[in-house]
Amino acid sequence: MTDLAPLLWQGMLETLYMTLWSSVIAYLLGLPLGVLLVVTRKGGIMASPGFNSVLGVVVNFLRSIPFIIMLAMLFPVTRAVMGTAIGTTAIIFPLVISAFPYVARMVESSLEEVDHGIIEAAQSMGSSNMQIIFKVLLPEAIPSLINGAAISITTILSYTAFASAAGGGGLGSLAIVKGLNIRKFDVLYTASLLLVALVQIITVFGTRLTHGLDHKRR
Numbered sequence: 001m002t003d004l005a006p007l008l009w010q011g012m013l014e015t016l017y018m019t020l021w022s023s024v025i026a027y028l029l030g031l032p033l034g035v036l037l038v039v040t041r042k043g044g045i046m047a048s049p050g051f052n053s054v055l056g057v058v059v060n061f062l063r064s065i066p067f068i069i070m071l072a073m074l075f076p077v078t079r080a081v082m083g084t085a086i087g088t089t090a091i092i093f094p095l096v097i098s099a100f101p102y103v104a105r106m107v108e109s110s111l112e113e114v115d116h117g118i119i120e121a122a123q124s125m126g127s128s129n130m131q132i133i134f135k136v137l138l139p140e141a142i143p144s145l146i147n148g149a150a151i152s153i154t155t156i157l158s159y160t161a162f163a164s165a166a167g168g169g170g171l172g173s174l175a176i177v178k179g180l181n182i183r184k185f186d187v188l189y190t191a192s193l194l195l196v197a198l199v200q201i202i203t204v205f206g207t208r209l210t211h212g213l214d215h216k217r218r
Helices: 006-037 049-063 067-073 077-084 092-112 117-125 131-139 144-167 171-180 186-217
Strands: none
Touching: 006 049, 006 092, 006 131, 006 144, 006 171, 006 186, 049 092, 067 077, 067 092, 067 144, 077 092, 092 144, 117 131, 131 144, 144 171, 144 186, 171 186
16 A cells, blocks of 8 residues: 555646646636627627527537547647657647637536526616626626536546556556556555545535525525
8 A cells, every 4th residue: 555655646746737737728718718709699689690509519519429539539739749658748639629618608607507587687787798798697606616626626536547548547547457457456445545535535625615605695
């Protein structure tokens, strides 16, 4: 177990590294896309049904590709963008491409929960579209956005288990390469349990933060 501890610690750091960076970049791309999906739909504050349909098709297309297939398809692009297609850092690129459409839909779902009456009230007071987005839509949806972020991050965390397919590290790679492949079941089970623990920590933290913020707003 003493020899196993450094491996597990390194695997956990690599998993967190991939998850956090991928989540941040996926939200930088997915959050504005989610907003656009809401405001440009028919009846939205910036209605543009044609644009909304095209954007929706692109998002749905990217969402429908399983991560392991996306990983393989993006090898040439990943090499061009990251300088290499293999390794723990390189896998962040396909993680982002797989995750940001999912994030966009999560954001869209959260913003849909905002009471339309509040938007209409803001419009009647002469608020601009940008003011409605940044002062009404996003603030009102914060609890739901945080809950969606927790779900998105745990999804990205689960994707990191495929890092071994691109020569990456992390707990998933450790469980498969050093656990399953060479029959070291102590490594397999311990790494898997650590992944489960990370998912639980993120889920509980997200749930408590959501409830706390939701309670303050009432």
